[in-house]
Amino acid sequence: MSTILSDNPVSGGIAGSRNGGLLPPLRSRSLLGRLAERFIESGLLLAAAFSVLITGGIVFVLVSESLPFFRHVSAREFLTDRLWTPMFADPHHGIMPLVAGTLTTTAVALLVAMPVGTLIAVWLSEFAPSRLREVLKPALELLAAVPTVVYGYFAVDFVTPALQAFIPDLPTFNMLGPGIVMGVMIIPYVSSLSEDAIRAVPMLLREGSYALGAGKFTTAMRVVYPAAFSGIASAYVLAISRAVGETMIVAIAAGQQPNLSFNPLDPAATITAFIVQVSLGDLPHGSIGYQSIFAAGVTLFVMTLGFNIIGAVMRRRYRQAY
């Protein structure tokens, strides 16, 4: 190899290169070049490390800004009081009403997104022709691309009035309408991730099932779905985390009164809606409102972090399966 190049440098294919057809150096030869390489590598490293700084910033701010709040509100009151009225003259600091609103809207969203998303995923991967799938998958993902404030408008302007045709007593602000809209929004999260998991199931399992005389539907539901379940479950968990953190849809359409209710027909505020509502007002540093949104933020962060960790563990497990 080296003899060919050194015997005939011109036809060696590097005649036009910058060092004039000589053998290229294994490393940048000059000290300056080596320094530049080092410098660039450190720069890239810093860029990668910056993301850790963001996480650090989030944790630091959430802890340091909510500390004053927890100095005058005990953990016991925070977790057990059934009222959340931090801005009132007679303040109560129980996070439960906000958590209830968050969990109820999330539950409604999941009741829509989980079955629909899963069925779509199974259909896309096992039944739809591959060319159709290539078109439909990105098209479905557009559902997750619509700005959430637009979804909020749609929930209040169209979905809730439409629901009122069936449920006459439904108030203008309720958890059902925004919950459904949120569910449709997270369908692509469930369907795309589940479809990836389903497609990772080896063909052999399907062929075994077909050989035993099972049809496509039976194979999909009894063989492929269970085999892909940990991947699909991780999609569910990520969908939960997305729904818990969703803000604008519920802030616009679910009402803003903290309400300890698990009835989706009631109006209620979620953790996120509360943060938005308080942020809209004037918010001096260190005021009660300022402290309370960080206390709510800590709760939200812990909830989503928990779901994200569960999801990550599940995903790792399904990657190891095959």
Next chain:
Amino acid sequence: MIVTDRFIARTRLQDRAFSVLGATLTVGAMLFLGILLFDLARDGLSRIDWQFLTSFPSRRPGMAGVLSAWVGSLLIMLVTAVTAIPLGIAAGVYLEEYARKNWFATAIEINITNLAGVPSIIFGLMALGLFVFRFNFGQSILAGGLTLGCLILPIVIVSTREALRTIPRGMREAAYALGATRWQVARHHLLPYSLPGIATGVIIAISRAIGETAPLITIGALTFIAFLPPAPVTLDPEFAVQPLKWVWSPFTVLPIQMFNWVSRPGDDFLRNAAATGIILIGLTLTMNAVAVVLRYRMRRRIKW
């Protein structure tokens, strides 16, 4: 024999039925988007005109417009793009091409995965505590742009890594064999080849940032702004050139303007909200369509 026939018939029926169910649900989900677009268009399309694009918000809905909002969105996106894109690409190149498999790289990787799952409003709280009050950026375009920059950074990093991963190993080895250094390989080969993939990720990230509302409300963006940020160059002889003064200006953005109009009573404000929604959804869907086409063409053209 008859049993087998019946079994086959039942299996076929099941398959057929599920085929129909799956297709119906998929079409139904798309239909939901269709109805949303129709609803917006019916309420707001007639409201979009030159006056709407060139007027400030107003107490009288018929005279209100989105001038300060779209200028704000544009400037915020500028700050976001300038910070998140180079940083994200650099981090992606490091993690994919430089990092050795050690605890540090693993920690960064886990961190990025987690960051992508943090709700956007939490980024707003972080920015409120850090950028607005601790760094004293105030409720400015700079603070808002940096907030969204942090928010989309994981998207840019992940799509950069995915784009780099599709380049076959042989490409790198060929370049190394010719004596290229790591950075030369990255700069002259890997980045150009992965550019369409990175661009796809960047477009999707920016479209996500354009529609983001909650973190900007959290840092205290105003909902009523009847002025524009200072221009970089003024004809006023006293301040001739002030290239970066606009980053300190208060701002509003399209989604916040829309939110403000949705929360007001009266159908006329709702029409303004719908019109703003059309602009927003038009922007995001167009950007996503461009990204999809880019990805599709890239997949067809490149054959390693």
